[in-house]
């Protein structure tokens with residue numbers, strides 16, 4: 001029996017100024033799968049090599065695997081709650097699932113560090129993967145999201161962040177791991193900015209300038225804050241978000257890259273259902289009248305120890321049978 005819990009990846013690091021989000025699919029072929037498995041043992045050393053040169057740069061990388069990729073790369077055993085991203089909503093108000101086998105969440109104080117690490121890690125993967133989405137995000141001044149409200153205020157921190165994001169005894173073979181959901185949102189900023197600030201505040205559930213939460217007597221049940229607050233028998237269930245802004249003003253592109261970690265996908269999925277379908281159905285999040293989700297993925301983040309050990313897995317056998325260890 002191990003006496004110390006496995007070391008987690010850098011899930012709950014402090015918010016940095018810059019980030020690169022990379023979602024990639026695996027190329028067909030056993031040799032490509034073998035390349036990705038071998039790469040798992042190299043990630044930590046590459047992060048050290050790049051990060052060591054800028055001690056204040058706070059460089060980190062979290063690496064996650066999608067459900068089908070897990071089976072193809074590593075076979076059984078598999079994380080208990082890992083499944084393909086579930087879609088929510090319908091029509092215009094839809095959280096779509098989009099392809100993605102591998103997620104890299106690279107964070108640092110400056111973009112040059114993120115860029116160098118992304119280049120090095122992708123270089124080692126070569127044509128074993130194809131990047132299908134790449135977003136270079138930045139932290140806005142005053143910690144404000146694209147929509148002008150302060151973002152991240154209610155995030156858990158310290159011990160609480162670990163408790164809400166790190167798998168424990170409920171799936172002992174994968175202890176120290178986490179789940180992560182990502183979605184790329186594009187905003188209709190002209191429409192949003194045309195709303196009076198008081199209306200925007202009712203949609204978010206907080207004051208825009210001061211970031212103070214609206215009083216319960218005036219906060220609508222369909223405010224973003226209300227719909228993303230979960231109660232489990234009197235206990236609030238939190239997730240850890242690290243959203244970043246991105247965009248190209250010249251192209252009219254204004255986006256939020258949503259990323260949230262938790263020890264189970266369930267609370268994030270419940271929030272998505274509340275936002276897109278509504279709680280009760282129809283009482284949905286009006287932020288979505290001005291924000292469109294264009295990507296969606298769910299990934300398992302192994303502990304740092306397991307990530308390294310995954311390199312030694314042989315993967316499923318050619319006949320499709322899964323190894324048992």
Ligand code: HEM
Pocket residue numbers: 145146147149150151152153154155183185204206224225226228229239241256258260268269271272275287291
């Ligand atoms: C369009 C993308 C989104 C934007 C711009 C956005 C923005 C915000 C802002 C400004 C706040 C208030 C301050 C705070 O962070 O506590 C907030 C709160 C929150 N958001 Fe989002 N959000 C987005 C999508 C999501 C999604 C998809 C989820 C979950 C699936 C989510 C979950 C939460 C949670 C849990 C809170 C804290 C609620 C509370 O305890 O009051 N957000 N968001």
